[in-house]
Amino acid sequence: MLSKKTKYAFHALSYLAENQERGAVLIQEIASNKNISHKFLENILLELKKAGILGSKKGKGGGYYLIKKPEEITLAKIIRLLNGPIAWLPCVSLNYYEKCSDCPDEATCNMHIIMCQVRDQTLGVVENKTLSDLIKQK
Amino acid sequence: MLSKKTKYAFHALSYLAENQERGAVLIQEIASNKNISHKFLENILLELKKAGILGSKKGKGGGYYLIKKPEEITLAKIIRLLNGPIAWLPCVSLNYYEKCSDCPDEATCNMHIIMCQVRDQTLGVVENKTLSDLIKQK
DNA sequence: CATTACCCTACAAAGTTGGTAGACTTTGCA
DNA sequence: TGCAAAGTCTACCAACTTTGTAGGGTAATG
Structure with a gap:
């Protein structure tokens, strides 16, 4: 069976894909929309970033975004x-x-x-x- | 990934299938031939028995055997x-x-x-x- | 300077894995 | 009848993973 981590990753990535044109999306926004613990999601998104799937931006207007199609x-x-x-x-x-x-x-x-x-x-x-x-x- | 339990079950069942004509086979014999902890294998065989795949006989000349083809x-x-x-x-x-x-x-x-x-x-x-x-x- | 991601430590409850230990019961045989 | 062989049952355990929670500090950016 897939772990929740994996399921959450799919949910988060889907959300980012659907909102791709909006640019960077806050962790918090994804977490509350997909009903995922903020802190847990933080780890997941970081892993996805390290794997070269996501990019991120700090500061105001920051967040995560897909760097691939x-x-x-x-x-x-x-x-x-x-x-x-x-x-x-x-x-x-x-x-x-x-x-x-x-x-x-x-x-x-x-x-x-x-x-x-x-x-x-x-x-x-x-x-x-x-x-x-x-x-x-x- | 399959657990060791599952892998052991396959090994044990293979052994029993190969020695089907000999009748009941000792846990110990399977364990040492397939390099499985005796006590762990005991649990596995018991589960297989409860599931109706194996039969067993206690006492001298006892052991486990397949009850299906x-x-x-x-x-x-x-x-x-x-x-x-x-x-x-x-x-x-x-x-x-x-x-x-x-x-x-x-x-x-x-x-x-x-x-x-x-x-x-x-x-x-x-x-x-x-x-x-x-x-x-x- | 506020915002936001990044990074770290620690904790914890629950479940799984891969066993170990020992007592009990049933059976076959002498 | 009695013993030894063999499965049965219950309990326990150490290590690890999962799925988080909590908190804090750092770095970058607008």
Whole structure:
């Protein structure tokens, strides 16, 4: 299951995408509109900024804003960033790979093969869906 | 990611499937062959028994054994039992459904729609793979 | 100089993970 | 009848993660 952090990130990003033309948006505005704890959201937005998805401006008229087009931000990227690996096992993860101690040979391990299928099916969706798919026809 | 519990369950079930003709198998035998803590495995096997997947016999010559054919035990069933929901959000879970507080209408919530796709893609694999797929050609 | 993001520490309740320990019950067999 | 083997049950635990709350100080900007 996705963590609340990840869900909140999607909500916040949707809000920013919908208000993109307005420029910088206050943390507080997002928090109260999306019903997220201000302090918790602060951390989330900071992570998104460090990942190069958001920009920020301090001082009066400051806030957060998207620095990419919504079409360029895949759901997979957000999920990996805030939720961790998409794969079910470390040994089939593309971004967080770790050898599994149990299986002697990944090429012939049936578990491995099936988990790769699951991963690919999942990625087939979230690598091809972007923030813009999230805010369509609302 | 799948928990160790779930991974252990797959290992144990594979072992039991491979040794099906021998009848009851000791916890200890599975534990040492698959390198799992004996006591932890005990809990896992008990859960599998309560779920109607395994049977057990006490006393001398006792142990655990499959009470279903490997082809009848889907990976989805094991994962749901030991790992919890397969869906990424409670509001798209078939077996653990819960309404999400944030979205006003599931039919028009884009998040909801995308997460349903992810779920269906995942289920497409694990509902159609069984224990017998795990032990093939070893 | 007010505003706003940034950054840090600390706390905390609740839940999950990956176990450990020990007593109890049932069973098979001699 | 009695013992040993084996699963069953209850309890506990340490470490970690999650989902925050609270507060304060710093830096940039208009």
